[in-house]
Amino acid sequence: MTASAQPKPDACPAFDAVQWDARATVLACRLVDGETLASVENVIEEVPVALVYNGISHAVMLASPNDLEDFALGFSLSEGILQSPGELYDCEVVHSAKGIEVSLEIAAARMFGLKERRRNLAGRTGCGLCGVDSLEAAVRPPAPVAPRTAVRASAIQRALAELNAWQPLHRATGAAHAAAWADDDGKLRLVREDVGRHNALDKLAGALATRRTNTADGFALVTSRASYEMVHKAAAAGIGVLAAISAPTAFAVRVADAAHVTLIGLARTGRLTAYTHPDQLLGT
Structure with a gap:
């Protein structure tokens, strides 16, 4: 790639913005099969x-x-x-x-x-x-989540299948995390996106609180690993089942177990792993 082939990057409109948007466009170079192409790219804003x-x-x-x-x-x-x-x-x-x-x-x-x-x-x-x-x-141990009915594995699979359609920011930029709320049948009801996984879950918790959603009737699905902080935020919101696309940490598993949160990791099409309270997960 020669210097002359590289387009000048767009001046990101961020620093003189009066109304921030969730994404911006910049000029970039794509290298495809050895050919350098100028392109206009959507990038997520932070x-x-x-x-x-x-x-x-x-x-x-x-x-x-x-x-x-x-x-x-x-x-x-x-x-x-x-x-x-x-x-x-x-x-x-x-x-x-x-x-x-x-x-x-x-x-x-x-x-x-x-x-x-x-x-x-x-x-x-x-x-x-x-x-x-x-x-x-x-290390702030959350209060235990109130008992809830078991969730079906098929409901989590349905939510996974629907999730991409509810992530316009991620589809545009490839860089956004999502936190979703699904009912017991796996139908998505709320999704919030953010550049940060913790922020996405906070946004979801705020939306659930504003709508006075009964968090005993459903589960949360996040497009990230399940860290201690993610489990803590879920428990604080009264969410009894947290499913993550990536794996949990050991600390998160211990906190979820103590908080009575059913922690599900590696939730992918056709498979998932319950790390805590598997009795709250039905196999069908």
Whole structure:
């Protein structure tokens, strides 16, 4: 590939944006069968998103700039900042050239608790514990999930088969994770996408909370590995069955077992593995 054959990259519109989008287009070079071709590519956007509680900035995460109200609520619940959705009084999303600020107005009691344990989180797309400054803060055992009826393996297979059609951002860019909610029959009801797997699950948790979805009637499916943080977020949302396309970590298995979460990994067409509470998974 010669220098003259390389197109100049597009100036990403990100830094002078006034309204962020979940994806951008850039010029690139494709090498196909030895031939260099100029191409226009869709790339996923990751934007600094500041979560500001009652006027005080608490966390800056890198996230996809869509469904941010769901993200803010889900993050607040999974982090224990809020105990219930009703403690969030208002949520405003403001775009600027430097990023996005999500301003949340929360109950005074919850704000007092946040100030007591305030920490500086600097989120990154692959990291679920950024900014945690002690082992006690890092390892927070979730409350056990309430018992639920068993889910059928065929329902998980149906959800897997439907998932790609519900991922427009991933189809356009190839770089988005998804967190999906399916009913007990495996029919998808909600899907949220994000450049970060934790963010996608927070968005889903926020959407479920907003809709007051009964999380005993269904299961979650994620397009990532099942880490400790993913299991913790699922348990915090009351999700009793979490299926992941990739494998879990050992830590995640231990946490899922203690939290009464049925953790399913390597969920692919025609096969899956139940790592905890397999009695909650029916073979048909």
